[in-house]
Amino acid sequence: MTPVTNRTFTMIKPDAVRSGNIGNILQDILAAGFQLKALKYTQLSEQDAQKFYTVHKERPFFGELVDFMSSGPIVAAVLEKDDAVNAFRTLIGATNPADAAEGTIRKKYAQSVGENSIHGSDSDENAMIEASFFFSGREIL
Ligand code: DAT
Numbered sequence: 001m002t003p004v005t006n007r008t009f010t011m012i013k014p015d016a017v018r019s020g021n022i023g024n025i026l027q028d029i030l031a032a033g034f035q036l037k038a039l040k041y042t043q044l045s046e047q048d049a050q051k052f053y054t055v056h057k058e059r060p061f062f063g064e065l066v067d068f069m070s071s072g073p074i075v076a077a078v079l080e081k082d083d084a085v086n087a088f089r090t091l092i093g094a095t096n097p098a099d100a101a102e103g104t105i106r107k108k109y110a111q112s113v114g115e116n117s118i119h120g121s122d123s124d125e126n127a128m129i130e131a132s133f134f135f136s137g138r139e140i141l
């Protein structure tokens with residue numbers, strides 16, 4: 001399949017679910033003009049998290065990342081907007097919330113670089129791969 005430029009994939013991470021911010025974050029996403037194409041409340045197993053983040057497996061924080069991402073429920077979603085990947089990376093802010101711009105989701109809700117509240121795909125190709133990790137074709141509307 002050819003990657004499309006108007007879709008991205010996101011997860012509201014376990015820290016933001018635990019702090020009660022699912023509703024606030026979905027509201028910020030919708031207010032920024034993204035449309036929901038798929039939505040799921042679920043939890044990653046340790047094996048799922050290793051597979052999802054396999055690109056980072058040589059990084060020193062990989063074990064910590066896998067433990068954290070499998071530590072509790074997450075919300076996975078497919079979103080649509082023009083230039084979705086870039087627009088969404090702008091909305092969520094820098095990886096380290098300390099460096100994230102004012103008003104971004106990571107600035108508003110995240111506590112640390114390891115527990116940074118939200119994922120956003122980094123390319124159209126990865127958005128498709130990541131969406132397929134969580135959703136069947138029939139679940140993406
Ligand atoms: P992003 O999520 O902004 O795309 P990334 O792909 O470089 O960032 O890293 C994936 C996740 O790994 C990130 O959201 C949180 C974690 N991570 C990144 N750098 C880290 C670090 N220096 N220490 C701990 N966790 C880190």
Ligand code: MG
Binds near residue numbers: 120122
């Ligand atoms: Mg990334």
